[in-house]
Each structure stands twice: as structure tokens, then as C-alpha cells.
Amino acid sequence: MNGAAAALGLFVGQKATDADALVPELAVADAEPAADAAALTALADWCARFSPAVALDPPDGLFLDISGVAHLWGGEAAMARDLIMRLGRNGIPARAAVAGGPGAAWALARFAQAGAILASGGEAARLAPLPAAALRLAPAEAAQIARLGLSTIGALGVLPRDQITRRFGPGVVLRLDQALGEAREALTYRRPPNPWFTRLAFAEPISAPEDMARVTADITARLCARLESEGQGGRRFELCFHRLDGVTQSLVIGLALPGRETGAIVRLFAPKLDTVDPGFGIEVVTLAVEGVQPLGARQERLDEDRDVMPEEGVAPLVDRLTNRLGEAAVWRAEAFPSHDPERAVARKPPLSPMIGSPALGSPVLGEGWDPERPRPLRLLRRPEPIEAMALVPDDPPASFRWRGVLHRVRRAEGPERLAEEWWRRPFEDAEPGRARDYYRVEDEAGGRFWLFRDGLYQAGAGPKWWLHGLFG
Amino acid sequence: MSRVASFDAVRAKVAAMSACRGGAGKAALSFGDHRLDQVFPAGGLPLGCWHELGGEGLEIETAAAAGAFAAVLAKPLASRGAVVWVSRRDDLYAPGLAGLGFPAERLIQVQARDEAQVLAALEDALGSAGVAAAIGEAEAVDLTAGRRLQLACERRGATGLLIRRRMFGAPARKTAPGVLLGAATGSAAATRWTVASAPSEPAPGMPGLGASRWRVDLKRCRGGRPGSWILEMNIGDMNDGAYPLRVVTQLGDRQLEAAQSRNLADGDAPPRRRAG
Numbered sequence: 001m002n003g004a005a006a007a008l009g010l011f012v013g014q015k016a017t018d019a020d021a022l023v024p025e026l027a028v029a030d031a032e033p034a035a036d037a038a039a040l041t042a043l044a045d046w047c048a049r050f051s052p053a054v055a056l057d058p059p060d061g062l063f064l065d066i067s068g069v070a071h072l073w074g075g076e077a078a079m080a081r082d083l084i085m086r087l088g089r090n091g092i093p094a095r096a097a098v099a100g101g102p103g104a105a106w107a108l109a110r111f112a113q114a115g116a117i118l119a120s121g122g123e124a125a126r127l128a129p130l131p132a133a134a135l136r137l138a139p140a141e142a143a144q145i146a147r148l149g150l151s152t153i154g155a156l157g158v159l160p161r162d163q164i165t166r167r168f169g170p171g172v173v174l175r176l177d178q179a180l181g182e183a184r185e186a187l188t189y190r191r192p193p194n195p196w197f198t199r200l201a202f203a204e205p206i207s208a209p210e211d212m213a214r215v216t217a218d219i220t221a222r223l224c225a226r227l228e229s230e231g232q233g234g235r236r237f238e239l240c241f242h243r244l245d246g247v248t249q250s251l252v253i254g255l256a257l258p259g260r261e262t263g264a265i266v267r268l269f270a271p272k273l274d275t276v277d278p279g280f281g282i283e284v285v286t287l288a289v290e291g292v293q294p295l296g297a298r299q300e301r302l303d304e305d306r307d308v309m310p311e312e313g314v315a316p317l318v319d320r321l322t323n324r325l326g327e328a329a330v331w332r333a334e335a336f337p338s339h340d341p342e343r344a345v346a347r348k349p350p351l352s353p354m355i356g357s358p359a360l361g362s363p364v365l366g367e368g369w370d371p372e373r374p375r376p377l378r379l380l381r382r383p384e385p386i387e388a389m390a391l392v393p394d395d396p397p398a399s400f401r402w403r404g405v406l407h408r409v410r411r412a413e414g415p416e417r418l419a420e421e422w423w424r425r426p427f428e429d430a431e432p433g434r435a436r437d438y439y440r441v442e443d444e445a446g447g448r449f450w451l452f453r454d455g456l457y458q459a460g461a462g463p464k465w466w467l468h469g470l471f472g
Numbered sequence: 473m474s475r476v477a478s479f480d481a482v483r484a485k486v487a488a489m490s491a492c493r494g495g496a497g498k499a500a501l502s503f504g505d506h507r508l509d510q511v512f513p514a515g516g517l518p519l520g521c522w523h524e525l526g527g528e529g530l531e532i533e534t535a536a537a538a539g540a541f542a543a544v545l546a547k548p549l550a551s552r553g554a555v556v557w558v559s560r561r562d563d564l565y566a567p568g569l570a571g572l573g574f575p576a577e578r579l580i581q582v583q584a585r586d587e588a589q590v591l592a593a594l595e596d597a598l599g600s601a602g603v604a605a606a607i608g609e610a611e612a613v614d615l616t617a618g619r620r621l622q623l624a625c626e627r628r629g630a631t632g633l634l635i636r637r638r639m640f641g642a643p644a645r646k647t648a649p650g651v652l653l654g655a656a657t658g659s660a661a662a663t664r665w666t667v668a669s670a671p672s673e674p675a676p677g678m679p680g681l682g683a684s685r686w687r688v689d690l691k692r693c694r695g696g697r698p699g700s701w702i703l704e705m706n707i708g709d710m711n712d713g714a715y716p717l718r719v720v721t722q723l724g725d726r727q728l729e730a731a732q733s734r735n736l737a738d739g740d741a742p743p744r745r746r747a748g
Binding site: 313320332333345350368376380403448 | 686
């Protein structure tokens, strides 16, 4: 129903035939509740630009929790005006009201003049002249109240509560209390708000590097104080700089273990601040923490003990290195069950729990690398071709040339045949026979090398030799 | 009079300062062999300072022998805390470390993008609590960087091992061929070693290769004497508290000769040569 129809005296809930009789040229469309709900949801997401906490109030309402954000628009009235203006520009007629609670705001938005602002505490006086329908009542309850001649909220409010409950049911009292701000009401927000979020807004946009560093320290200290008071620690901190021109730049740091030490976190942010381009200035900084989990308070140790807890020493180091060099650049090697040398090592985050950690007893069989199979200290990422001289095709080479230097083999050990892991290939490509014969050889100077001959011996084709690693 | 007193005070201060860097009374890691321990003023590899390991020839680029020797040196330290290995290359192979008896699960590997990052990460690691040793691979350490490493070591008593390694194909840095990489530059390292692989000797009648051996030259040692040895990895008991290295041969050294003849007079000198 649009404004023109309302002006003709039509109302929601009227039968289509009655309306047609009143206004013969009426254009009637079928109601589409599902499409309406989807449109309302889309509108709620759009409203996130005003506040992150938007709750749906089907069929036609939205609640925005604007605590702490209204000043960005220069006050609640200006914010409501901006919201209505933007909606109107998009062809959506809307009414807005600002109040201390959802109930009062609902009533004002629908039954008071547009753009009503109500400070907390003034609900009773302001809502008294409004009709009882402003209480978000079920149609039956509203009809019953109207039948008894209680035309306004004020008239209903003076009645004793137990009488209201007896006559109209408990729902009316609850709605009345919610409207008057005497009962709290929980809204289900569209996007679950992250409680670990804080923001700093500046009267004057900042752009100097030292200001940005100070702001980073301030906002981190604020959130860390909250984390500490609630016994929590976070794993991921995202610092967002909102520029005047609407561009948002974010810096993310991660911690190996949950933490809340302001100094440590600020130090991790510090080297990244250079990458933030302040443009014409930064007006708002926000900090959000993810991966929040309980973190007990720690007693500072009095003794300089040898075995420090990992969270005191290694974890901050890992954090610093990871944030400076990248997540992939800091790792701990762990055995991977594969005989392919390239795949036998898995990179794990340095402080991830170990499978065969000494605390859990000796490693179980099958974990760790086989000590019976010698492996080089340096494994070349790509095996390098060598010119090898072997007396017999199945023997280790008698000498080989690698990187321009001739090595005479003095001792050799092997072969250790490692076959390709055929099961990792697509079925149609699977074929037997790809194998490498590895030899451990020592040259006359004592250098120890890991060589392999590619493939099985085939008459005619000379064997290909490669150097894959150095034992040192 | 007062001038003499103040001079004495300065001298005492200098002595105290030098004592706190690799001097006597400092923690040391014994090699378990008198022939090796006696060259160090502290009776073993001094801890809480950093050491420089280098190689020659192809080793400048591969650093395999020096890397293996560093892993063996750091092995006893791994039980005291984490070990960090910083490199520009990612060719360090954990199964190989495990084969040397080094507990790979105590190792944090770090890959840096350039030389400065290697040194910065190494310094950071050395100064962190819970890190017993840090191993870095860098081409050159100038005096300032060396002092910074030393200060980081002194903060928590961590031990640094710096492997001199040039990226493959990188031009050499102002060093004449044949000269140890940067050997002529001053350095803040407590000791400087040259490590090369040495031919192994399997037990008689055994095929294949014997235990890894290295020819190790201690080129410089603050407060101690240089020396040369052939060392073999102790593979008999890899995981108990045994010393990781065994002296196979002591190579000739004139200063040592004199010291040993004195020890002989005392009657506590070990046999100088074993079958090798």
C-alpha cells in the first residue's frame, strides 16, 4: 500500500473487494511475504553503514542500536534525518524515531510526528497521548483495549497492573513496561555483534605517523584492559583506519597463543603502520579481536628459572617473526607419513601441539622419521643433474661432476629404492615403474652426497643421475 | 696515587667486562674430551655468546658440513629451550637433522628474505626468553651487527651459531678466491671455526659409510688457543646424555704442543693420537 492509497482512506487489512469498490481504478498486486522479508533483510544489511547492530522487526520495521555511533552524524536527530533522506532517495518511504528503548522507538516511529527524539526517562509523558495500538500488541489485545474505551497509553498506564493482566493477559503489561522503559528487551541482531570491538573517533582527523602510533597504543590499551578484566585473550587483532573519504585500511596481526599484552600487540602493529596511507586524514579507528578465549591471569615469576613457559618467551618471538616475515616463513617441521623425500616433512605452526611430544611419552611407532634411512641435512628443492660415471648400470657412480667440480666416490651405500606414489596420480595416468634408486656416497674429500638414478635400467638409454641432497 | 687508584679501577672494570664476554667463569658446554675442552678458557664451548662457522669451496654456498656441525653443537642445548634456525634458503631438511640426533621438534625454522632480516631475526631470537640457541645463515656480519648479536646473547645467556653462507650464484663480497669468506674482517664472535667434511671410517668389515666426520679448525678463540681436530659424530648412544662428538685425531698445532708437554709433566695428558 502506498501513500496515494492511504490518502484515499484505504487501510492495511481491508478486503481487496471492499477497496476495489471504494476506488474502482485501484491497482491490486498479490502480497509477497517472502519477497517482503527478503527486501527487509537487504535493507537491514544496508543499514549496517549506520550501525553494526541492526535487528529485523518484520513485517516492516528495523531496529538500529545507535548507542555510541550517533555522534558520527552530528547527533541523533541528524542521523535520523540522514537515514530517512537516504531511504527516501532510494524510493523507500520511512519514518524514524530515536528513543531509549525499542518499545518507545517503535511507538514514536509509527504514531508520533516524523523524526521524534525521546531521551531516556521521558517515555511515560511522551507516550501517554499515543493510542494503545502503539504498544506492539496482538490485534486481539488491541481490539479488546479499544473496546473498553482505553484509547491512549496514558489511560492504560494508570490502571493497576494486576487488573491489566487479568483483563488483557500478561503480554500487554510486558509491552507497556517495554514501551515505558521499565522492562529490558533483547533484540536479535542481524549480524552478531562482536563484543570485542572498540573505536576511537577524533574531533580533528589525524594523519601524522606519531599520532597514528599513539592512537594504536591507546585503542589497544583500551581493549586489552577489557580483555584482562574479563579474563580473556585474543588470537587475532584487526585494526581499521577509517579515512575521511570513506576508505578503510586494516592491519591484522595474529598471535601464536591468546594474548592481551598491550605492549606486545602494539609492537606487532608498529612496523605495519607505515603501510597505512592517511590520505586527507583518519577520523575513526576501530579495533576488533577475534579468537577470544579464556586466558587465566599469570603470576609474574620471581625467579629467573631456566625453563620458561612458552607464552613468556617463544610465543612473543614467534609472533614478532610471523608478523614481520609472514605466516609461511616460520614453521616447525613435523614428520609426514610418506616415503617421498619432498613430502616427508610437513610444516606446522611453531607452537601447535606436537603429536609425539615428550610430555605425552615416547613417540608412537610410525611417527617421526625412520632412523634407519639416512637423510641429508640439505635437501635441494630441485634435484640437480650430475654427470656420473658408473662402471655397471646397477652400481653407484665411481665419480660424478656437480657444479663443475669432479668428485671421486670413495664409499657408497645403497641403493634405497623409492617408488613414486602412484596412488596420488589420476587413475588413468597411473603406471608402475617410476622409481628412484638413492645412494649415499662419500667422495675423497669426505663430502657426503645423496644421489639417485632416475628410473629403472633400460638398455640403450643411459641412466640419468641426479644429486638431491648433502649430508655435510 | 689517586691516578693509580683510578687506573686500577678502570682495569678492574675492563677485566669485569671482558669476563662477561666469553671469559672465565662463564657457562660452557664441554665436548667431553680434554683435548678439545682445554683450548677454551671456560673449559668448553662458551655459552652466552655467538660463534662463527664457515666453510671453503662449494661449502660457502651449500653450508652442509657447517650446518651439520652446528646442529651437533646445538644438540645438547636443545634440551634447555627452543632452537631457532634462520636462513634465506629453505633447504634445511628436518629428517636429516633427526638423523644427526637433533630433536627437530624443538626447532623453529625461519625463512628470511634478505641478509638484514636474517640478522634481525637472529638477534631477536637470541634475546628472547626460552630460546637456548639460535642458528643463522648469513654471508657476512659486520662489526656492528656482531656487537648487536653479542648483546642479544648476553641478555638471556642464549648461544648463537652463525653459519657463513653465500646465496648460490651471488657474487662474492670483496674476498679473494681461496680466502675464507670475510676472514680478514674483524668480528665480535667469541670463536671462529672452519668446518669441512672428512672421510669417514666405517668399522672394519662394515660396508658403506661410517659415522659422519668433520675436519674442524678453530681459527680464533677469544681468550683461548686455536686448534684443529678431526671429529666424529657419536652415534652409539644418540639420545642419552653422551657427548655428541668424539675426537678422532688432533691435528698438529705448535702452541698446543707446548701446552701438552707441560700437561705430560703433570701426568694427566690423554693419548695424543688414536687410530684414524
